[in-house]
Amino acid sequence: MSPARSKLIDYEKLPDIISTAELNKLFKEVLELYQQKVYKSHEFLEILFELASRQALTYEILAPEIKSEIDKELCELWNTETYDEVDANLSIVLMLGLENCFEKIKKSLDEDQMSPEIRLEIEQAIKEAGDNISDPYWGMKE
Numbered sequence: 001m002s003p004a005r006s007k008l009i010d011y012e013k014l015p016d017i018i019s020t021a022e023l024n025k026l027f028k029e030v031l032e033l034y035q036q037k038v039y040k041s042h043e044f045l046e047i048l049f050e051l052a053s054r055q056a057l058t059y060e061i062l063a064p065e066i067k068s069e070i071d072k073e074l075c076e077l078w079n080t081e082t083y084d085e086v087d088a089n090l091s092i093v094l095m096l097g098l099e100n101c102f103e104k105i106k107k108s109l110d111e112d113q114m115s116p117e118i119r120l121e122i123e124q125a126i127k128e129a130g131d132n133i134s135d136p137y138w139g140m141k142e
Contacts, residue, residue: 080114
């Protein structure tokens, strides 16, 4: 098993509830390792999905500097070639409230040739987020 794969398994085994401080540390670590090319893009997406799932359970918006860096990286990775990558990217974007990537995703509906399944997934994500992409918790507030 590759070191990157074993690291992914470590992220999958994290408890569901993690402190915001610990999550910030983990997000920073993953970003650094990805930028150093330790992780391939699909591994990066899988790990981000695991961390974003736990971030969502904090009911707190991700630290702005980390959010911005993840937003930038996901914008660069966005493509509509495979359903699994689109699904993972959309989930992360919605859970973390990544505004720039969300705008890029919306624009891809006009520009990209894609399968009907992928188009539907994107359209549903856009509808789910509405006009509140920057705050993933907007629907939970009074």
